[in-house]
Amino acid sequence: MTKAVRPLGSVTRGTTAPRRLRRADRWLVANWPALRSAPVPLVADLGFGALPVTTFDLATRLRRVNPHVRLVGLDVDPARVVAAQAVDTDLPVEFAVGGFELAGLRPDVVRAFNVLRQYPVDEVPRWWAEMTARLAPGGFVLDGTCDETGRLASWIRLTEDGPQSLTLAADLSGEPGLVAARLPKILISRNVAGEPAHALLSRLDEAWNRFAWRSVFGPRQRFAAAVAELRDAGWPVLDGPARWRRGEVTVAWNAVAPRPSR
Numbered sequence: 721m722t723k724a725v726r727p728l729g730s731v732t733r734g735t736t737a738p739r740r741l742r743r744a745d746r747w748l749v750a751n752w753p754a755l756r757s758a759p760v761p762l763v764a765d766l767g768f769g770a771l772p773v774t775t776f777d778l779a780t781r782l783r784r785v786n787p788h789v790r791l792v793g794l795d796v797d798p799a800r801v802v803a804a805q806a807v808d809t810d811l812p813v814e815f816a817v818g819g820f821e822l823a824g825l826r827p828d829v830v831r832a833f834n835v836l837r838q839y840p841v842d843e844v845p846r847w848w849a850e851m852t853a854r855l856a857p858g859g860f861v862l863d864g865t866c867d868e869t870g871r872l873a874s875w876i877r878l879t880e881d882g883p884q885s886l887t888l889a890a891d892l893s894g895e896p897g898l899v900a901a902r903l904p905k906i907l908i909s910r911n912v913a914g915e916p917a918h919a920l921l922s923r924l925d926e927a928w929n930r931f932a933w934r935s936v937f938g939p940r941q942r943f944a945a946a947v948a949e950l951r952d953a954g955w956p957v958l959d960g961p962a963r964w965r966r967g968e969v970t971v972a973w974n975a976v977a978p979r980p981s982r
């Protein structure tokens with residue numbers, strides 16, 4: 721008989737909502753070339769919550785690109801797993817009890833949204849390391865946070881070498897810096913003077929305000945102009961206008977990594 725492995729982590733609130741993670745999911749499809757080329761890419765949706773609605777959203781989106789993708793929803797709460805398994809769906813999604821040890825899977829991608837935000841910040845590096853050590857070669861984790869409806873979101877892309885980038889998905893009905901309220905856990909208390917993340921958000925808002933006149937072309941054009949200015953000023957912006965026009969920008973992690981505490 722095999723010994724059951726206790727999942728790593730603790731049961732937390734299960735709050736979720738359909739389409740809440742759509743911005744990260746679209747970004748994933750656009751930034752994961754192996755989704756198209758791998759015969760059976762494996763994705764773990766870690767911490768799917770009270771109902772697996774965002775897991776179904778992700779399955780629908782990924783299968784449009786690769787119908788053979790395998791998606792496993794993991795949660796540390798066995799009752800949520802049982803409830804998810806009972807949902808009537810045509811989508812070939814599996815559910816299992818699992819935590820940061822990823823239930824013995826070796827996924828190409830782990831989507832962990834609104835999970836680490838409920839853990840103490842000093843535990844984050846340990847849980848990152850647990851997950852990234854179990855990735856398939858070339859794999860990555862998206863550790864992200866969003867608001868209730870998914871209009872505001874941000875996420876860190878992590879590989880076995882550590883964090884690689886931060887993506888901000890702003891709500892352009894207000895200043896883009898308002899995304900600060902939904903930064904990933906490792907950055908949430910770092911939107912203060914002297915921190916690189918604060919410098920980025922402040923520069924973005926300054927540029928956004930300078931380009932107010934661009935509003936005649938719509939907020940997306942205004943945001944794209946603001947990001948172009950940041951890039952021209954030397955910020956390591958990793959993406960281009962097609963994403964900026966969605967109110968999104970990805971920067972290299974070394975530009976926003978928290979200052980080591982003294």
Ligand SMILES: C[S@@+](CC[C@H](N)C(=O)[O-])C[C@H]1O[C@@H](n2cnc3c(N)ncnc32)[C@H](O)[C@@H]1O
Pocket residue numbers: 728729730731732733734735736737740741766767768769770774794795796797800818819820832833834835
């Ligand atoms: C707030 S819900 C997030 C639901 C969904 N991902 C979303 O963003 O809408 C967090 C879920 O993560 C689960 N959870 C917490 N820690 C976990 C861990 N270490 N591994 C797997 N699931 C975890 C909780 O039990 C809860 O169901």
